[in-house]
Structures are given as C-alpha cells and as structure tokens.
Amino acid sequence: MRIFVDAFGGDNAPLAAIQGAADAVAKFGHTVVLCGDEQAIRACAEENGVSMNGIEICHTADVLTMDDEPKSILKEHKNSSMGVGLQALAAGEGDAFVTAGSSGAVLMGATFIVKRIAGVSRPAFASVLPSDTKPFLLLDMGANAECRPEMLLQFARMGALYMSQVIKQGETVTVGLLNNGVEEHKGGELQQQAYQLLKESELNFIGNVEARQVPFGAADVVVADGFSGNVLLKTMEGTADMLLKNIKQVFKTNLLTIIGGLLVKPYLGSLKKKMSASAHGGAPILGVRKTVIKAHGNADRVAFMNAIRVAAEAAEADIPARIAAAMATKTEGEA
Amino acid sequence: MRIFVDAFGGDNAPLAAIQGAADAVAKFGHTVVLCGDEQAIRACAEENGVSMNGIEICHTADVLTMDDEPKSILKEHKNSSMGVGLQALAAGEGDAFVTAGSSGAVLMGATFIVKRIAGVSRPAFASVLPSDTKPFLLLDMGANAECRPEMLLQFARMGALYMSQVIKQGETVTVGLLNNGVEEHKGGELQQQAYQLLKESELNFIGNVEARQVPFGAADVVVADGFSGNVLLKTMEGTADMLLKNIKQVFKTNLLTIIGGLLVKPYLGSLKKKMSASAHGGAPILGVRKTVIKAHGNADRVAFMNAIRVAAEAAEADIPARIAAAMATKTEGEA
Numbered sequence: 001m002r003i004f005v006d007a008f009g010g011d012n013a014p015l016a017a018i019q020g021a022a023d024a025v026a027k028f029g030h031t032v033v034l035c036g037d038e039q040a041i042r043a044c045a046e047e048n049g050v051s052m053n054g055i056e057i058c059h060t061a062d063v064l065t066m067d068d069e070p071k072s073i074l075k076e077h078k079n080s081s082m083g084v085g086l087q088a089l090a091a092g093e094g095d096a097f098v099t100a101g102s103s104g105a106v107l108m109g110a111t112f113i114v115k116r117i118a119g120v121s122r123p124a125f126a127s128v129l130p131s132d133t134k135p136f137l138l139l140d141m142g143a144n145a146e147c148r149p150e151m152l153l154q155f156a157r158m159g160a161l162y163m164s165q166v167i168k169q170g171e172t173v174t175v176g177l178l179n180n181g182v183e184e185h186k187g188g189e190l191q192q193q194a195y196q197l198l199k200e201s202e203l204n205f206i207g208n209v210e211a212r213q214v215p216f217g218a219a220d221v222v223v224a225d226g227f228s229g230n231v232l233l234k235t236m237e238g239t240a241d242m243l244l245k246n247i248k249q250v251f252k253t254n255l256l257t258i259i260g261g262l263l264v265k266p267y268l269g270s271l272k273k274k275m276s277a278s279a280h281g282g283a284p285i286l287g288v289r290k291t292v293i294k295a296h297g298n299a300d301r302v303a304f305m306n307a308i309r310v311a312a313e314a315a316e317a318d319i320p321a322r323i324a325a326a327m328a329t330k331t332e333g334e335a
Numbered sequence: 336m337r338i339f340v341d342a343f344g345g346d347n348a349p350l351a352a353i354q355g356a357a358d359a360v361a362k363f364g365h366t367v368v369l370c371g372d373e374q375a376i377r378a379c380a381e382e383n384g385v386s387m388n389g390i391e392i393c394h395t396a397d398v399l400t401m402d403d404e405p406k407s408i409l410k411e412h413k414n415s416s417m418g419v420g421l422q423a424l425a426a427g428e429g430d431a432f433v434t435a436g437s438s439g440a441v442l443m444g445a446t447f448i449v450k451r452i453a454g455v456s457r458p459a460f461a462s463v464l465p466s467d468t469k470p471f472l473l474l475d476m477g478a479n480a481e482c483r484p485e486m487l488l489q490f491a492r493m494g495a496l497y498m499s500q501v502i503k504q505g506e507t508v509t510v511g512l513l514n515n516g517v518e519e520h521k522g523g524e525l526q527q528q529a530y531q532l533l534k535e536s537e538l539n540f541i542g543n544v545e546a547r548q549v550p551f552g553a554a555d556v557v558v559a560d561g562f563s564g565n566v567l568l569k570t571m572e573g574t575a576d577m578l579l580k581n582i583k584q585v586f587k588t589n590l591l592t593i594i595g596g597l598l599v600k601p602y603l604g605s606l607k608k609k610m611s612a613s614a615h616g617g618a619p620i621l622g623v624r625k626t627v628i629k630a631h632g633n634a635d636r637v638a639f640m641n642a643i644r645v646a647a648e649a650a651e652a653d654i655p656a657r658i659a660a661a662m663a664t665k666t667e668g669e670a
Contacts, residue, residue, distance in 0.1 A: 132577045142515055145523040180477055180565040188480040188562055211569035215577040227523055228566045230515040231559075234546035235570035242467045242550040243578055246606050253602045260598030263591045271581050 001312040002094040007036035008063045008081040009101025011298045017100070018045050018055075020304020025054035027305070030312050033058050033094060036081035060084045066297075070104030074112055082106060086113040089290045096291035096311035098282075100299040107143050110285045110292040117320060119327030121148070123287035124155045125226070125294065127233060128167055128280035133217035135280055137163040140226040141233045143285070147225040149193035152177070156203055157330065158286040158323050159221040165317040166310065167280065168220065176209035176219030178228060183208070190225060198223070211235075240275065281310025287323065291315045336647040337429040339420040342371035343398045344436025346633045349379050352435070353390075355639020360389035362640070365647050368393050368429060371416035395419045401632075405439030409447055417441060421448040424625050431626035431646035433617075435634040442478050445620045445627040452655060454662030456483070458622035459490045460561070460629070462568060463502055463615035468552035470615055472498040475561040476568045478620070482560040484528035487512070491538055492665065493621040493658050494556040500652040501645065502615065503555065511544035511554030513563060518543070525560060533558070546570075575610065616645025622658065626650045 005021055007014040014036060021032040022045075031054060034041055038059040045052050064073055064080035073083050082101050086109040089097045097114075099106050103125070111123055126139035139159045144151065156175050163173045177195055179187045184195060186208055198205040209218040211232055224232065251261030282295040282303065291314040295307040340356055342349040349371060356367040357380075366389060369376055373394040380387050399408060399415035408418055417436050421444040424432045432449075434441050438460070446458050461474035474494045479486065491510050498508045512530055514522045519530060521543055533540040544553035546567055559567065586596030617630040617638065626649040630642040 132581065145515060145521075145526075178566065180480060180562055180569075186480075191480075191562075211566045212573040214570065215573040224566075227515055227526075228563045231513065231546045231563045231566045232570050234515075235549065235567050236574045238547040238550040239571045239574040240578055243575055243610075246467065246609070247582065247603075250599060250602045250606055256598045257602050260595040263595030264585060264599070267585045267588045267592050268582075271585055274581070275578075 001096070001315055002031045002033065003308050003311050003315075004033045004035055004058065004085040004088055004094045004097045005304070005308060006082045006085050006097070006099035006101055007034040007041055009099040010295065011100075012300055013100065014041055014044050015048060016299060016301050017304050018050050019048070019301035020299075020308060021055050022050045022052070023301065023305040024308035026051075028309055028312065030308065031056065032308060033088070035060060035085040035088075036063070037061050058084055058088060064101060064105050066102050068102065068105065070102060070108040073105040073109040077105075082109060083113075086110065086292070089292070090114045095315035096293065098293045098295060098304070098307045098311050100295040100297055100304070103142065103294055106292065106294050107285060110288045114288045114290050114292060117287055117289055117324045117327055119330075120158075120287035120323070121151050121154060123285050124158060125283050126159055126162060126286050127283040128163075129233070129236065130275045131215055131217035134220070135167060136214070136217060136219060137167070137221045138229055138233060139221070139223065139286065140229050141224075141283065142226045142230040144226040146227070147190060149190060149197055152190070152194035152223050152225065153197040153201060154287070154327070156198055156201070156205075156221060156223045157326055159223065160203055161322050161326060162284060162286055162314065162319055163221050165319060165322065166314050172204055173220035174206045175203045175221045175223060176206050178211065178214070178222055178224035178232065179208035180210070181208065182210060194223070281306040284310075284314060284319075286319070289320050289324075291319060336431070336650055337366045337368065338643050338646050338650075339368045339370055339393065339423055339429045339432045340639070340643060341417045341420050341432070341434035341436055342369040342376055343416040344434040345630065346435075347635055348435065349376055350383055351635050352639050353380050353385050354383070354636035355634075355643060356390050357385045357387070358636065358640040359643035361386075363644055363647065365643065366391065367643060368423070370395060370420040370423075371398070372396050393419055393423060399437060399440050401437050403437065403440065405437060405443040408440040408444040412440075417444060418448075421445065421627070424627070425449045430650035431628065433628045433630060433639070433642045433646050435630040435632055435639070438477065438629055441627065441629050442620060445623045449623045449625050449627060452622055452624055452659045452662060454665075455493075455622035455658070456486050456489060458620050459493065460618050461494055461497060461621050462618040463498075464568070464571065465610045466550050466552035469555070470502060471549070471552060471554060472502070472556045473564055473568060474556070474558065474621065475564050476618065477561045477565040479561040481562070482525060484525060484532055487525070487529035487558050487560065488532040488536060489622070489662070491533055491536070491540075491556060491558045492661055494558065495538055496657050496661060497619060497621060497649065497654055498556050500654060500657065501649050507539055508555035509541045510538045510556045510558060511541050513546065513549070513557055513559035513567065514543035515545070516543065517545060529558070616641045619645075619649060619654075621654070624655050624659075626654060
C-alpha cells in the first residue's frame with residue numbers, strides 16, 4: 001500500500017509524522033509518501049536519527065494552519081502539504097491519505113478534491129473510541145451539525161461497513177442511535193424518523209442508546225447528528241482528562257499517597273492503553289472515493305503509525321468501493 | 336419554609352426520602368410534608384429509627400412509577416404521591432416540591448399543574464453539576480429535545496438567575512453556549528441565531544463553549560437545547576462511572592495495588608465529594624410558578640436532604656417571581 005501523509009499537520013509536526021511513517025514502513029512494509037517541505041523533512045529526520053528508508057517525499061513549501069479557513073484548501077492553500085496529498089490521492093497516485101491537520105480543511109478537501117461517492121448525501125467524520133468493553137465507532141462526530149434522517153441511515157451503513165471490515169475482521173456489528181432515552185418515541189423529529197429508517201433497514205439495529213451507556217460499550221456503531229456526536233466525543237475526552245488530572249493530584253497529596261501511587265502506577269498503564277483512542281488510528285472520513293484518515297491534532301509517533309496502519313487496512317478492505325456498492329444497491333432498492 | 340416531598344419517588348423510596356426529610360428538619364428547621372401512604376411511611380420510619388418530629392404527612396395511596404406515562408400525572412395518577420404534592424404546591428400550601436421520581440412526569444406536572452410563568456415558552460430542566468474548578472448549571476438537560484433560538488435565550492436568563500441567586504450568593508455569573516467550536520459561526524442554525532441573541536442580551540455572555548472544556552468549568556451557566564444538553568450530562572456521568580470502575584479494578588490487581596489503594600483511599604473521598612452532583616440538590620425545573628426540584632433517581636439520604644435545602648433556598652430567593660419579573664421586562668423591552 002502507498003500512503004500519503006501530511007508531514008505538517010498537527011501539534012507535533014513534522015517529527016511525529018516522520019517517526020510514525022518510519023515505524024509504519026519498518027513494521028508493515030507500506031510505502032509512505034510524506035507531503036511537505038523536503039529540506040525541512042530531511043533535516044528533521046537527520047537531526048532525530050529517523051531512517052528515511054522506504055519513505056518518499058512529495059515536496060511543497062506551503063502549509064495550511066489551524067488559523068486558515070477550511071475552504072482555503074481549495075484555493076490559497078491548494079498546494080499546502082494537505083492539499084498536494086489529497087490531490088495525489090484523487091489522481092490515483094496512492095491508496096490513502098493521513099493528516100493530523102485542520103479537521104475542517106481535510107473534510108473540505110476530502111469532499112471537493114477526493115470527491116463524494118455517488119449516492120452519499122454528505123461525508124461523515126467517524127471515530128473509533130474506547131469503551132469499557134470494546135472499541136466502538138461514533139459518527140458523525142462533527143462534519144454535519146444539521147442532519148436529515150436519511151443522512152443518519154447513510155452514516156449507519158457507512159459506519160457499519162468500516163467497523164465490520166476494518167476493526168472487527170468481518171464480524172457483524174450492532175448499530176445504535178444516540179438518543180435521550182431508549183424508548184422508540186424519544187428524541188426530536190430527526191431521531192424519531194431516523195429510528196424508523198434504521199429499524200426497517202438491513203442493519204443489525206439495536207435501537208436507541210443513551211449517552212450514559214455509550215462509554216460502557218452500548219453498540220459497535222453509534223449514529224448521531226454531527227452536533228450531538230461532537231458533544232458526546234468532546235465530553236468523553238474532557239471528563240476523562242479532568243478526572244485523571246484530579247486523580248493524579250490525589251496521588252501527590254502526601255508521602256503515603258505518593259507511595260500508594262508508585263505501587264499502583266505500573267498497572268495504570270494497561271488502563272491508559274485501553275482508554276487510548278490512538279490505537280485505532282483516528283477518524284476516517286467516510287463517504288468519499290478514497291480512504292482519508294484524520295489523526296488527532298496531538299497525534300504522537302505511535303498515533304501516526306497506527307493511523308497509517310489503519311489507513312492501509314481500510315484501503316486494502318476497499319471501504320470506499322464497498323460503500324459505493326452499498327449506496328448503489330440501497331438507493332435503487334429504496335427508490 | 337414548608338417543603339413538600341414525594342416520599343415514593345426514586346430507587347431508594349421511601350426510606351431515603353424520610354431520612355433526608357428528618358435531616359433537613361433537624362439541620363435547617365424547615366417543615367417537610369411527605370406525600371404518600373401514611374401507614375407505609377410511619378412503618379418505615381419506625382423500623383429504621385427515623386424521627387418524624389417536624390414532618391407532616393399528606394396521605395395518598397397511589398404511586399406513579401417509572402413505567403407510567405408522564406401524562407398520567409394529570410389523569411390516572413393525579414392522586415399519586417407526586418400528583419398530590421404538585422397540587423398542594425399549586426394551591427399555595429407550600430413553598431417548594433421535591434421528587435426523585437419520573438422526570439417526564441414531574442416536568443409534565445410542573446408545567447400543567449404548577450403552571451408556566453407568563454412569557455416563558457417552555458420550562459427547562461436545569462442541573463448543577465461538578466467541574467474541575469467550580470459547580471456549573473447546565474440547561475436544558477432534557478425537557479425540550481427541539482428548541483428555537485429564543486428558548487435558549489430564555490433558558491440563559493432563567494439559569495443565570497438561579498445560579499447567581501441560589502448557588503453563587505448574588506454574584507454575577509458567566510453564560511456560555513454549548514457549541515462544536517468556539518468561533519461565532521459554529522454550530523447549526525439554532526446555535527448561530529442563539530449566539531446573536533445572547534450576544535445582544537444583558538447577560539454576561541462569554542461566547543461558545545466546547546463540550547471538551549465544560550468539565551473544566553468553562554462557564555457558570557451552560558446553555559443548550561435539551562437533546563445535546565442531555566447528551567452532555569449523560570456522557571459526563573457515564574464516562575466518570577466507567578473510568579472510576581476501571582480504576583477500582585486496577586486497585587484490585589494484586590497485593591501491591593491493594594496496599595497502594597489503601598494508602599490513597601482516604602484522599603479519594605475529597606475528590607468523590609468534589610465530583611458529587613448531589614451536594615447541589617438536583618435539578619430545578621425553571622420557568623414554572625413555584626420551585627420544583629427533581630432529585631436524581633438514585634438519590635440517597637444526603638441527596639434528599641440537599642434537595643430539600645436547595646428547594647428552600649430557591650423558594651426563599653423567590654426564583655419564580657424573579658423569573659416572572661425578568662420575563663415581563665424582557666418581553667416588553669424586546670417587543
């Protein structure tokens with residue numbers, strides 16, 4: 001697989017991207033093409049002793065920053081490290097694209113450079129998140145603040161394909177609708193109508209799931225409009241960070257708690273690992289013609305490596321083609 | 336103050352309600368009227384050695400359960416322990432009403448028995464929640480799944496009054512709008528229009544707040560539609576419960592972690608206290624003519640006592656009359 005990676009996206013660019021690329025080459029044998037300033041990339045690699053074996057560079061000097069308008073990816077910054085990567089992908093020069101840069105820009109670029117799959121109303125941001133029992137896929141998590149019921153059905157279909165094929169090795173997955181209660185009549189018009197569409201669909205729909213149950217693994221795929229999906233995702237992150245910060249402070253109270261902390265610390269690692277979202281490679285943009293993965297803005301070396309691994313797996317499983325096939329069948333069948 | 340309490344609402348009824356009532360009488364000198372089956376209440380009090388001094392009983396045999404339709408509070412179950420309490424409140428026999436029973440039913444009853452304040456479009460469920468730095472008020476947290484921008488402005492005004500007068504002893508409070516980004520143009524139409532209304536209002540509006548920052552205390556009052564407010568609240572609860580469950584398991588790994596846990600445990604209490612929502616007395620229904628407080632379904636003795644305390648404080652501060660005055664001024668001013 002040939003994966004394009006934006007070397008200048010995210011808080012830890014370009015080092016984390018270069019290291020993650022090197023690790024992915026060494027571990028999985030993929031070809032990685034780093035997009036960005038060639039001189040800066042080579043200098044950074046050399047300075048940090050990262051091998052550039054198996055890594056190609058697609059040179060461009062421009063960078064799209066977090067302060068740039070998302071739509072600038074189509075014009076002023078079309079030749080940014082993100083822009084050239086997306087163009088190369090669209091032109092068939094690679095199998096997938098990974099960036100930790102601006103979410104708005106990569107969504108805009110994926111939609112208008114890589115382009116939507118026929119039949120898809122709106123591409124969705126999906127994210128594989130940790131839960132108490134198993135990882136789950138949440139979508140949409142912010143691409144579409146306002147949704148129609150049919151969009152939620154499409155999100156469910158795209159999400160179920162991704163989750164089943166990329167994360168669950170072909171297993172059937174459960175789909176739940178995020179709602180403010182489990183009863184069928186709960187929520188607003190959007191949820192009530194989406195409920196009926198999901199219930200009548202071919203999906204393994206288990207009904208409404210409450211936000212309270214989502215961190216416990218209520219469903220393999222949790223479907224929501226982009227606004228409440230975003231609230232769910234960010235609240236999980238914020239609450240976990242806030243609690244862990246406070247627990248760390250408890251460990252620092254006095255000598256006894258410091259000793260207590262030292263005794264427990266080695267075993268907190270496995271919990272931290274279980275709760276880490278980066279193991280699952282970040283957020284795929286589903287509904288566009290090629291695999292595009294958005295890594296977290298604070299992605300480190302491991303997160304980049306995992307994002308590249310998952311991007312290759314999604315491309316290998318040909319998720320975009322499967323989504324296209326599903327959309328074609330469903331649109332016909334339902335028309 | 337004379338507070339009516341539904342003795343048969345919640346998972347721990349009637350004992351927790353009776354204990355909480357006795358504690359509130361002893362500690363704050365309020366008169367508490369327990370609504371429910373007199374014989375059952377007296378038997379439960381005697382069996383558990385709870386003093387009934389200063390506690391009156393408003394007898395009724397019927398109970399509205401979690402399985403009953405919310406609207407049954409107006410008809411089949413109008414003589415339930417919840418129904419008679421709300422009727423007594425509406426008739427001016429008391430200053431406030433507290434229940435840990437069905438949210439839907441108490442909202443319905445508050446709206447149609449106690450009745451809306453003139454000028455209020457829709458009453459809102461508010462809740463005082465813990466954050467890293469200070470408690471904050473979230474509303475609406477589920478009464479109105481679908482909202483118009485003007486409703487969010489009303490929620491903000493009602494919430495700011497409650498937070499300032501009941502929780503913050505008259506301090507000015509900050510108001511934030513829950514959104515999927517901090518920029519002014521973020522969110523859907525609802526958030527964009529509500530932003531403008533809030534910006535032009537007399538409130539101390541600090542702009543959009545992201546769900547990520549809410550657990551860190553982003554604003555004193557966080558305004559949201561009932562659907563995303565509910566997602567925020569439930570995700571905070573679910574994520575915290577899930578993490579604490581996992582951390583408890585880490586403490587049980589082996590002898591060293593058990594010892595570590597014992598050393599740390601005494602100091603986790605203060606964190607638990609900080610994170611406890613029950614200290615702030617549960618969820619007021621704002622926008623109705625008298626003070627109605629919904630305690631958490633799993634409210635224990637302490638939670639009931641605090642709910643009664645806060646109900647009395649809100650009644651003392653005459654929050655409903657202040658809201659009525661604010662609505663009258665604003666409606667005139669804006670017409």
